Amino acid sequence: MHELNESRCENCIVRQFNSLKALSKEELKRISDSKTSKFIKKGEALFSEGEKLNGVFCVRSGVSKLSKLSDNGKDTIVKIATKGQVLGERSVIAEEVANLSAVALNDMEVCYIPKTQITDSINNNPHFTKAILVHMANDLKYADNVIVNMAQKTVRQRVAETLMYLDKNFGSDDDGFIAIILSREDIANIVGTAKEACIRTLAQFKKYNWITTEGKRISLTDKKALYKLVEGL
Amino acid sequence: MHELNESRCENCIVRQFNSLKALSKEELKRISDSKTSKFIKKGEALFSEGEKLNGVFCVRSGVSKLSKLSDNGKDTIVKIATKGQVLGERSVIAEEVANLSAVALNDMEVCYIPKTQITDSINNNPHFTKAILVHMANDLKYADNVIVNMAQKTVRQRVAETLMYLDKNFGSDDDGFIAIILSREDIANIVGTAKEACIRTLAQFKKYNWITTEGKRISLTDKKALYKLVEGL
DNA sequence: CGCTCAATTGAGCAACTTCAAAATTAGTGG
DNA sequence: CCACTAATTTTGAAGTTGCTCAATTGAGCG
Numbered sequence: 001m002h003e004l005n006e007s008r009c010e011n012c013i014v015r016q017f018n019s020l021k022a023l024s025k026e027e028l029k030r031i032s033d034s035k036t037s038k039f040i041k042k043g044e045a046l047f048s049e050g051e052k053l054n055g056v057f058c059v060r061s062g063v064s065k066l067s068k069l070s071d072n073g074k075d076t077i078v079k080i081a082t083k084g085q086v087l088g089e090r091s092v093i094a095e096e097v098a099n100l101s102a103v104a105l106n107d108m109e110v111c112y113i114p115k116t117q118i119t120d121s122i123n124n125n126p127h128f129t130k131a132i133l134v135h136m137a138n139d140l141k142y143a144d145n146v147i148v149n150m151a152q153k154t155v156r157q158r159v160a161e162t163l164m165y166l167d168k169n170f171g172s173d174d175d176g177f178i179a180i181i182l183s184r185e186d187i188a189n190i191v192g193t194a195k196e197a198c199i200r201t202l203a204q205f206k207k208y209n210w211i212t213t214e215g216k217r218i219s220l221t222d223k224k225a226l227y228k229l230v231e232g233l
Numbered sequence: 234m235h236e237l238n239e240s241r242c243e244n245c246i247v248r249q250f251n252s253l254k255a256l257s258k259e260e261l262k263r264i265s266d267s268k269t270s271k272f273i274k275k276g277e278a279l280f281s282e283g284e285k286l287n288g289v290f291c292v293r294s295g296v297s298k299l300s301k302l303s304d305n306g307k308d309t310i311v312k313i314a315t316k317g318q319v320l321g322e323r324s325v326i327a328e329e330v331a332n333l334s335a336v337a338l339n340d341m342e343v344c345y346i347p348k349t350q351i352t353d354s355i356n357n358n359p360h361f362t363k364a365i366l367v368h369m370a371n372d373l374k375y376a377d378n379v380i381v382n383m384a385q386k387t388v389r390q391r392v393a394e395t396l397m398y399l400d401k402n403f404g405s406d407d408d409g410f411i412a413i414i415l416s417r418e419d420i421a422n423i424v425g426t427a428k429e430a431c432i433r434t435l436a437q438f439k440k441y442n443w444i445t446t447e448g449k450r451i452s453l454t455d456k457k458a459l460y461k462l463v464e465g466l
Numbered sequence: 467c468g469c470t471c472a473a474t475t476g477a478g479c480a481a482c483t484t485c486a487a488a489a490t491t492a493g494t495g496g
Numbered sequence: 497c498c499a500c501t502a503a504t505t506t507t508g509a510a511g512t513t514g515c516t517c518a519a520t521t522g523a524g525c526g
Contacts, residue, residue, distance in 0.1 A: 068381045071465055076384040078377050094370040099377060122363060129362045130355060136369050137327040143376035144311050144332060148301045150383040151309040151425030155482070184505065192384030194483055199506065215491075216504090232304055388514070417473065427515055432474060448523080449472090467526105474521070483512070490505065496498090 008032045009111075014060050014084045022131035023121060031117045038110050040064075046087060046102040046110065053098055055114040056088040062108025063180060066100045067189065077189040078143075080105075080180075082170070089132065092118055105182065150192055153230075158191045159201045160226040163211065167220050177217040184216070241265045242344075247293050250317025255364035256354060264350045271343050273297075279320060279335040279343065286331055288347040289321040295341025296413060299333040300422065310422040311376075313338075313413075315403070322365065325351055338415065383425055386463075391424045392434045393459040396444065400453050410450040417449070 009032035015021050023031070037060075040046060046057050049068060059081055066079040066087070078100055081087055091098045092115050121128045149158060163178070170180040182190075188198035202218070205211045210222040220226060242265035248254050256264070270293075273279060279290050282301060292314055299312040299320070311333055314320055324331045325348050354361045382391060396411070403413040415423075421431035435451070438444045443455040453459060 068377075070381075070385040072385075074385050076381045078380055090370045090373055094367055094374065096374070099374045122366070123359060126356060126359055126362060129359060129366060133355070133362060133366050133369065134327055136366065136373060137323045140323055140369060140373050140376060141327065141329070141332045143373060143380060144301075147311055147376060147379050147383065147425075148303075148309045150380065152303040152305070152307050192380075195504095196484080196506085197482060203506080428472095429474085429516080430514055433514095436474080469525085470523100471525105472521105472523075474519105476517105476519080478516090480515075481513085484510090486508085486510105488505100488507075490503100492501100492503070494499100494501080496500100 007037065009035065012060070012111075014058065018058070018084050018086050019128065019131035019135050020058065020086065022127040023125065027121050027125065027128075031113055031121075034117055035111045035113045038112055040104045040108040040110060042104055042106045044104050046104065046108075047098050048101045049098055051098045053088045053091045053115070055112050056086050056092055056118055057102070058111045058113060059083055059085050059087065060109040060111060062110075063105045064102050064108060065105055065186065065189075066102050068100055075189050076192055077186065078146075079139075080166075080169075080190070082180075089118070090136070093122070093132070105186065153232075155191060155193045155197050156201050156204075157230050157232065158193070159187070159198060160205070160210075160229045162187060162190050163205075163218065163220060164223065164226055164230065167223070172219065175214075176212075176219045177214065178219065181216050240270065242268065245293070245344075247291065247317045251291070251319050252361065252364035252368050253291065253319065255360040256358065260354050260358065260361075264346055264354075267350055268344045268346045271345055273337045273341040273343060275337055275339045277337050279337065279341075280331050281334045282331055284331045286321045286324045286348070288345050289319050289325055289351055290335070291344045291346060292316055292318050292320065293342040293344060295343075296338045297335050297341060298338055298419065298422075299335050301333055308422050309425055310419065311379075312372075313399075313402075313423070315413075322351070323369070326355070326365070338419065386465075388424060388426045388430050389434050389437075390463050390465065391426070392420070392431060393438070393443075393462045395420060395423050396438075396451065396453060397456065397459055397463065400456070405452065408447075409445075409452045410447065411452065414449050 009015060009020070009028045010025060040062070046064060047053055061083060064081045064087065065077045066081060067075050067077040069075045081102070087102050088098065122132070149161065153161070166178050166180055170178055173179045184199050184202070185195045188195040191198055202211065202213070205226070206213055208225065210220070210225045212219045212221050242248060242253070242261045243258060273295070279297060280286055294316055297314045297320065298310045299314060300308050300310040302308045314335070320335050321331065355365070382394065386394070399411050399413055403411055406412045417432050417435070418428045421428040424431055435444065435446070438459070439446055441458065443453070443458045445452045445454050
């Protein structure tokens with residue numbers, strides 16, 4: 001019987017979220033044949049800053065943070081990657097060691113695709129290259145905006161913005177809670193502040209009834225108020 | 234007589250600094266035929282945030298800042314572009330309105346290349362696309378690092394880092410001063426702080442004899458000390 | 467010489483950080 | 497399922513850093 005094998009890239013639904021969707025059937029087969037699956041446990045690293053990457057990681061499930069640790073122990077999260085995101089692409093393309101570390105925030109299943117598979121397709125499939133280009137252009141815009149926010153907005157505004165970002169990107173579960181569970185410290189590391197400041201801000205939002213919490217879980221109950229805060233109104 | 238006409242892209246030395254160097258002779262001719270030259274006076278905008286761009290700008294001379302203005306009047310500089318840099322590329326590729334504003338910091342001479350010239354080459358010349366990709370990958374790395382620095386480093390460290398960045402990228406003139414003259418406010422806007430904080434920090438550096446100033450001009454006299462400060466030693 | 471704009475300095479204030487301790491929650495093995 | 501331990505969250509309070517506003521000085525320019 002001819003069954004649909006979703007461990008094959010050709011049939012992997014995850015693909016639709018990233019630039020791999022620009023690949024031809026043949027390329028997908030080639031990639032699928034050389035890829036390997038990996039299970040990463042919460043807290044483990046997919047790769048670390050300074051490491052030479054010989055391939056990219058495509059996230060099938062779970063969440064990873066891309067961050068950089070400073071000497072004084074502060075870990076700044078630059079990006080949160082979920083299902084469909086490809087990690088390590090930038091380093092492979094620029095032929096540089098990893099600039100950020102990727103650490104699993106919960107158990108993950110990822111596919112590891114050797115570097116040559118990516119570079120081959122870049123060199124031969126303009127559609128694919130263009131797709132990566134557009135994708136990277138968006139990452140760049142996003143990064144530029146984070147820079148501007150860091151410089152112009154207060155911690156309160158950035159916390160509100162981070163909550164809205166998480167809500168928008170991860171949606172909410174049946175009870176209305178944001179469908180990603182992060183520690184307060186992780187949230188603080190996205191905002192770029194100390195965890196205490198983050199906690200106090202969340203407490204404040206809760207008092208205003210802008211958010212509801214239940215353990216680590218957060219639900220946005222007054223998005224308009226949060227929006228107004230972010231915009232400085 | 235057959236003279237070298239440097240107003241032609243084929244002969245423009247500026248090209249060697251950017252991804253246009255990956256173009257073929259034919260493409261360069263095509264682009265050169267459709268490009269227009271523009272002179273931009275200090276303070277004038279090449280384009281503004283939210284504007285739809287129908288082409289890119291290639292800087293022949295002068296310096297431009299890429300920045301974003303907040304409602305409260307704070308202007309955050311994300312990037313400084315000089316000779317050889319192509320501006321507006323990101324917006325054209327992502328087919329989006331400009332995310333940042335580009336304003337001339339001194340008199341500039343730029344070439345305006347219509348959008349279709351760029352997209353045509355992207356669609357037909359993999360070398361070119363790849364070159365842009367690598368370039369954008371570097372911009373992204375740089376942006377990520379700025380985010381991390383904003384979150385982890387003090388104003389003093391970031392001022393020092395900005396000075397070293399300017400020194401490295403623009404070199405120094407005969408008297409040892411950094412070969413780009415920015416107002417204190419511009420420097421503060423790169424650092425992402427208020428101009429007073431920036432000025433006070435520079436005064437401090439001067440007292441320690443880490444820098445020398447003469448009007449707006451700055452010379453780094455003790456790069457090692459600045460480096461140690463940046464690294465937090 | 468007078469005008470305008472940029473740079474500098476002062477002082478008070480608000481935001482954020484840090485360290486420490488208490489309270490809560492999550493995780494683990496029996 | 498419970499008890500115990502470890503980890504995380506929360507709160508308190510003091511200490512810094514950086515921001516803002518206002519006033520002064522200085523530089524460039526017509």
